[in-house]
Amino acid sequence: MYVQYREKVLPARANLNPPKLVHLLTTSPPEVKSRKLTRFTARCQKLTDYFPVRRSKRQPLSKIKDLEYEQLKEKILNKCTDGLEIRQIEGKGRGVFSTRHFERKEFIxxxxxxxxxxxxxxxxxxxYVKEPEKYGCYMYYFVFKNKKYCVDGTAEDGSYGRLLNHSKNGNVESKLVNVNSKPVLVLVAKQDIQPQTELCYDYGERSKEIIDSHPWLNQ
Incomplete structure (x- = not known):
């Protein structure tokens, strides 16, 4: 008699009842006990060939999010600018371009x-408004834990983020991240971005006074 499972044939006697084995082991000489125990162990091993133990490789969503946060935090602390290049744009000044593909929601x-x-x-x-040609527009306002803050990126410090140009239809958007209990502004891909593409985002400035001083904010 055979038991069929997933087109594989297994002898029915392989399903040896454990209590029967205990009885055999307790009533047999030591050398016989050893042989019977070895055969039983081998049979159990064969069972796993037909009925493999499945171990899920999926990780909890919370663990995945924690890992993503740690990776993002590392990029922020290391001032990562991977895949970016500063270029001069005629009639526009400096801008930042991608040198590789960025996926939607990926850190820029x-x-x-x-x-x-x-x-x-x-x-x-x-x-700054008094001398717009000198200072430009690099003030970024936001709310963190019910309190208003601003990141002033006016000073030339060699960073890339302050050089992304404005566009109401930009391919990048801002995101607020809590790093060591402090607010950090990052720019992430709003959509998939191809190499050699200028990176832009909507500055969100709607003040008439500011726009009058910086007309390009209306574009």
Whole structure:
């Protein structure tokens, strides 16, 4: 008699009842016990060939998110600019271009600068507006834990994030990340981005006074 499973044939006697084995082992001489135990172990091993133990390789969603966060944090702390290149654009000045493919929601670069309070930012902004040709527009306002902040990227510090140009139909968007209990602004791909593409995002500036000083913000 045979038991059929998934087109493989297994002798029915392989399903030896454990209590029967215990009885045989307790009533047989030592050398016989050893042989019977060896044969039983081999049969159990054969069973796993027909009925393999499945171990899931899937990770919990929370663990995946933790891993993604740690990878993002590492890129931020290391000031990662992988896949980016600064170029001069005629009639526009400097801009940042991709040198490789970026997937949607992938980290692009940190928008770095000086983290200051909202009150301090408004004071600086009032000074910058007086000389728009000199200072440009690098103030990024946001809310973190119900408090208003600003990253002032006006100072030339060699970072890439401040050089991404504005476009209301940009291929990049901003995201707020909590790193060591401090807010950090990063720019991520809004869509899949091909190599040799200029990276732009909507600055979100709607103030008439600011737009009058920087007309290109209306584009």
């Amino acid at each position: 670069v940190e928008y770095s600068g000086t983290l200051i309070s909202y009150e301090e930012a408004k004071k600086r902004e009032a000074e």
